[in-house]
Amino acid sequence: MVNTQSKNIIITGGARGIGRVIARHLLSQPLGHRVFLVDLNAEELEYVVTKHLAAYAPRVGSVVANLRNPRAIREAVAKAAEFFDDRIDVLVNNAGIARAFFTAGNGTMEDEATAEQWQEYLDVNLSAPFWMSQAVIPFMKAQNPKIEGKGELKQDGVDRTTDLKRTAEFANLPLDLHGKDRIDEGGCIVHITSFRAHVSDPDCEGYGSTKAGLLGLTQSMAVSCQRWGIRVNAISPGWVHVVHECREGDEAAASTQGAPHEEEAKKVRLETWKDGLKELYHRQHLVGRVGLGEDVAEAVEYVMGAGFLSGQEITLDGGASKRKNPDV
Numbered sequence: 001m002v003n004t005q006s007k008n009i010i011i012t013g014g015a016r017g018i019g020r021v022i023a024r025h026l027l028s029q030p031l032g033h034r035v036f037l038v039d040l041n042a043e044e045l046e047y048v049v050t051k052h053l054a055a056y057a058p059r060v061g062s063v064v065a066n067l068r069n070p071r072a073i074r075e076a077v078a079k080a081a082e083f084f085d086d087r088i089d090v091l092v093n094n095a096g097i098a099r100a101f102f103t104a105g106n107g108t109m110e111d112e113a114t115a116e117q118w119q120e121y122l123d124v125n126l127s128a129p130f131w132m133s134q135a136v137i138p139f140m141k142a143q144n145p146k147i148e149g150k151g152e153l154k155q156d157g158v159d160r161t162t163d164l165k166r167t168a169e170f171a172n173l174p175l176d177l178h179g180k181d182r183i184d185e186g187g188c189i190v191h192i193t194s195f196r197a198h199v200s201d202p203d204c205e206g207y208g209s210t211k212a213g214l215l216g217l218t219q220s221m222a223v224s225c226q227r228w229g230i231r232v233n234a235i236s237p238g239w240v241h242v243v244h245e246c247r248e249g250d251e252a253a254a255s256t257q258g259a260p261h262e263e264e265a266k267k268v269r270l271e272t273w274k275d276g277l278k279e280l281y282h283r284q285h286l287v288g289r290v291g292l293g294e295d296v297a298e299a300v301e302y303v304m305g306a307g308f309l310s311g312q313e314i315t316l317d318g319g320a321s322k323r324k325n326p327d328v
Contacts, residue, residue: 005185006032007304008084010077012067012132013095015039015048016246018192018237021293022092022300023048027056029301036080037062038095038132047247067095067128068120077135088139090304093129093214094192097121100207109205121206126213133189133221133232140187141228173227185307187230190300191218195238195317211236215313222311231310235299238317239284240291241277286319 009026013019014037026033035056039045042064049062061083065076081088097120105113196204197212215234222232243249274282274290282289299316303309315321 007089008034008087009090010036010080010088011092011094012038015041015044017242018240018293018296019094020048020245022297025294025297027059034059036083038065038076040066044247068123070131073131074135081139086139088136089187091132091136091189092300093132096125101203102206108203118206121210125210129191129214130217137228140230185305188304189232190303191234193234193236195236195315195321197236199321219311233303233309234313236313236315237296238291238320240293240296242293245293284320291318
């Protein structure tokens with residue numbers, strides 16, 4: 001179902017790249033969505049809020065946070081909740097280590113020098129989405145009148161030590177959490193994973209395994225979060241070309257094309273985003289092109305409004321993973 005209500009949305013890794021495009025796309029919709037960006041890069045975050053998204057300033061908040069730190073995550077979510085008047089509708093767990101390959105030592109898992117990078121992948125790509133989700137749940141529960149309380153799970157005396165004994169809890173789960181008119185899609189958590197959860201290149205153990213782990217987290221969370229009326233889904237992009245989605249890219253477009261940051265800059269981006277990409281890269285995709293950040297943003301918008309969608313993965317790779325030999 002198409003979104004029909006204004007949403008309060010947290011986006012991690014929102015200062016540049018895919019996260020920035022998601023924020024810009026959602027803010028540009030007529031519903032008046034509000035967005036709160038969480039990012040580690042203070043300089044880029046300040047730029048995107050005060051310059052790139054300046055036209056939406058009253059509806060944009062932000063905080064600098066290290067997502068490897070659970071306490072910093074809770075503090076960031078608390079600031080977002082304050083910005084949103086204690087109601088969070090959507091969490092987009094987009095932040096992650098974009099580098100697909102080990103670079104420490106000789107760049108292979110054989111080298112013990114990769115141990116630190118392995119842990120970094122785990123912390124940022126897998127643990128951080130769990131910690132972010134954990135922190136937003138109380139503020140997503142609060143919006144649903146059928147869910148009691150906004151803190152800990154109600155202690156109802158149900159023994160949860162085995163699957164068999166959990167049937168008592170299952171039998172008492174509230175129905176029609178999103179309303180019989182389907183207008184309220186309920187709380188929504190979106191994990192941005194990667195098609196590399198399914199296919200790989202050499203030396204991608206850190207990246208690929210944490211992205212695959214995020215799919216497992218999506219399924220588990222979707223079942224657990226049912227009790228709070230929260231849907232959980234994953235979007236797995238393939239090759240999405242967003243190196244120009246940053247301050248440096250904006251300034252380059254402005255200087256070479258005479259375009260300001262928006263709306264003229266948007267036109268320039270759409271005309272020049274393929275610059276530097278070989279024709280082969282586009283031919284590797286069944287749709288004949290590499291992905292755009294807007295492709296992911298539109299998928300996020302769909303998932304936000306799809307009230308019957310939970311526990312699912314949307315693979316958004318232009319069909320690249322379906323071709324037997326991607327170099328042909």
